[in-house]
Amino acid sequence: xxxxxxxxxxxxxxxxxxxxxxxxxxxxxxxxxxxxxxxxxxxxxxxxxxxxxxxxxxxxxxxxxxxxxxxxxxxxxxxxxxxxxxxxxxxxxxxxxxxxxxxxxxxxxxxxxxxxxxxxxxxxxxxxxxxxxxxxxxxxxxxxxxxxxxxxxxxxxxxxxxxxxxxxxxxxxxxxxxxxxxxxxxxxxxxxxxxxxxxxxxxxxxxxxxxxxxxxxxxxxxxxxxxxxxxxxxxxxxxxxxxxxxxxxxxxxxxxxxxxxxxxxxxxxxxxxxxxxxxxxxxxxxxxxxxxxxxxxxxxxxxxxxxxxxxxxxxxxxxxxxxxxxxxxxxxxxxxxxxxxxxxxxxxxxxxxxxxxxxxxxxxxxx
Ligand SMILES: Cc1cc2nc3c(=O)[nH]c(=O)nc-3n(C[C@H](O)[C@H](O)[C@H](O)COP(=O)(O)O)c2cc1C
Numbered sequence: 549x550x551x552x553x554x555x556x557x558x559x560x561x562x563x564x565x566x567x568x569x570x571x572x573x574x575x576x577x578x579x580x581x582x583x584x585x586x587x588x589x590x591x592x593x594x595x596x597x598x599x600x601x602x603x604x605x606x607x608x609x610x611x612x613x614x615x616x617x618x619x620x621x622x623x624x625x626x627x628x629x630x631x632x633x634x635x636x637x638x639x640x641x642x643x644x645x646x647x648x649x650x651x652x653x654x655x656x657x658x659x660x661x662x663x664x665x666x667x668x669x670x671x672x673x674x675x676x677x678x679x680x681x682x683x684x685x686x687x688x689x690x691x692x693x694x695x696x697x698x699x700x701x702x703x704x705x706x707x708x709x710x711x712x713x714x715x716x717x718x719x720x721x722x723x724x725x726x727x728x729x730x731x732x733x734x735x736x737x738x739x740x741x742x743x744x745x746x747x748x749x750x751x752x753x754x755x756x757x758x759x760x761x762x763x764x765x766x767x768x769x770x771x772x773x774x775x776x777x778x779x780x781x782x783x784x785x786x787x788x789x790x791x792x793x794x795x796x797x798x799x800x801x802x803x804x805x806x807x808x809x810x811x812x813x814x815x816x817x818x819x820x821x822x823x824x825x826x827x828x829x830x831x832x833x834x835x836x837x838x839x840x841x842x843x844x845x846x847x848x849x850x851x852x853x854x855x856x857x858x859x860x861x862x863x864x865x866x867x868x869x870x871x872x873x874x875x876x877x878x879x880x881x882x883x884x885x886x887x888x889x890x891x892x893x894x895x896x897x898x899x900x901x902x903x904x905x906x907x908x909x910x911x912x913x914x915x
Contacts, residue, residue, distance in 0.1 A: 552850055553878055556600065556860065558801040559836055561766035562710055564600030564644055564860075568850070568874055571841050571864035572603040572648040572713065572772070574616050577894030582608075582621040583630035587894035589637045594892045595867060596641035598874035603770075603804075603862065604634060606650035606715050609700040610693070612665050615652025615720065618896060622649065622700045622707075631707035639708060646711040646768055647704045649697055653721030654682035654730060668724050669731035669738060669747070675779055687735055690747065693721070697751050701758040711768025714751060717806035718774055722748050726791060728781040741787055745794060752798050770839070771795055772804040775824050776815050785814055785824065789831050796835040802860065803832065804839040810853050810861070812842070829857035847877050868893060868901065869912060888915035 556564045579585045596602050608614045608621045620634070621627050631647070638645035654668035658680040667689070668682035685693070697714070704712050716722035724730035725747035731738045737746050752771060759767045773791065777783040795803055805828065814820040828838060840858035844850060845866045853861050867873045870884040871892045877883065887893065887901060901907060902914050 552847070552854070558766075558768055560768070560799070560801055562644055562768050562801065565642065566600040566874065567854070567860045568599055568877075569601040569603055569646075569839060569860055569862040570595045570599045570867055571862035572605055572715070573864060573868065574605045574619060575894050575897045576617050576619070576900055577896040578618040578620045580618070582614075582619065583627060584620055584634050585618075585894060588620070589633055591892055591894055591897075592634060593637040593641065594871045596638040596643040596645075598872060599643050599863075599867075601644040601646055601768075601860075602638045603646045603713055604638075604648050606648050606720075607631075607700070609649050609651055609696040611661070612656075612667055613651035613696070613721070614661050614664065615650070615656045617660060622647065622703050623696070624699070625703070628703055628707055631703060631709070635704075635708040635710075639710070644710040644768065645708075646713050646770065647700075647707075647709045648713045648715050648772070649700045649704070650715040651693060651696070651721035653724045654679065655719055655721075655724075668721065669733055672730050672732060674719065674730070684733075687737070690737055694747075694751055694754055698754045698758050701755045702762055705759070705763045705767065710766075711770065711801065712755065713770040713772055713804065714748075714755065715772055716748055717772040717804075719777075722751065723774060723777075723783070726787070727777055727779075727783050728787075729777060729779040729783075741790055744787075745791060748791070749794055749798075752795065752800065756799055768801045769799070770802040770804055771800055772806050774806045775812075775828070778815060782816070784816060785820075785827060789827060792828055793831050796832045800836050802837040802839050803828070804862065805841065805858075807840075807842040809843040810840040810849070810858065811856070823856055825857045845883065847880075850877070865907070865910070865912070868897075885910075885912045886915055887912065 671684045673681045837859035839860045841862040
């Protein structure tokens with residue numbers, strides 16, 4: 549496919565110099581005050597030279613939103629300067645800068661931050677060894693969190709970002725409201741699948757209203773989601789088709805599918821052999837772009853992803869080891885799977901990756 553490296557225009561006019569985005573990746577490397585560190589700035593600036601769009605690490609919209617050690621924050625005006633540095637590090641290289649806005653909900657690690665209130669849709673613990681039973685949010689507090697996302701969007705516009713991505717994937721708070729596992733509410737935010745949609749869709753509408761008030765017409769708004777959950781009860785593909793249909797009626801620039809592999813079929817129903825992207829594309833049609841992620845490591849993978857129906861692709865792990873990944877793909881050079889000083893990674897991320905099982909099985913090594 550020849551148009552991988554050609555200019556791509558999103559629905560509201562923003563242009564990308566290729567169809568390749570950097571996947572959002574947490575770096576665990578902020579300064580102790582949760583502002584962007586110099587090492588993070590270097591990491592982003594290097595990737596911005598390569599990618600059509602850089603989607604940042606999950607960035608916490610409030611104190612209770614923080615899910616990871618040294619996770620950058622956009623909770624209030626005090627973080628504006630830090631966010632300006634991040635936007636500038638990306639914008640100055642001609643890549644589109646998209647800030648991923650996030651709340652961890654019940655996935656926040658207990659004890660990570662002093663006096664943090666671990667909250668979710670309902671008081672149901674995640675099926676994870678370290679999880680703590682969260683406190684169920686009062687209805688009025690849900691509106692406060694929606695305000696936090698709206699405020700983060702306003703700050704992202706002031707900081708100079710080209711867009712925001714709502715982190716509705718990977719089991720965090722937005723997904724927790726959509727999931728029948730974590731959402732057992734019986735008020736306007738829970739119960740039927742329609743009521744479980746209320747939190748994500750209200751968020752999207754608020755973010756779009758903030759864009760209209762403060763942003764340019766081409767300000768990018770995207771939504772990331774995980775199509776299925778393995779828990780019982782859990783999000784099914786039937787639920788997700790309803791979600792993406794509603795998302796497609798909104799003025800979003802893209803829907804981003806977060807999967808272990810971009811070719812995935814249903815994980816819940818092994819008899820269903822149709823790729824998830826085929827189902828999503830059938831519902832969404834050309835109403836908005838779809839980004840694929842998960843195991844996209846080569847030009848062949850990108851071509852396969854575009855042929856399957858994705859409009860754009862996001863590269864994760866391979867873009868951590870190889871800081872020049874897009875140049876290498878374009879020039880036919882085999883991407884580097886060696887993590888070393890040329891990877892230009894913040895040191896806490898480098899150290900953390902060393903301890904991750906599974907990377908060596910995928911051919912990665914450390915120097
Ligand atoms: C170190 C690391 C941090 C990540 N942090 C985030 C994150 O902040 N937000 C998010 O949506 N996904 C996050 N992910 C998931 C990636 O965006 C991506 O979906 C996943 O790594 C699969 O793509 P890959 O096979 O190309 O690595 C992270 C992945 C890695 C490896």
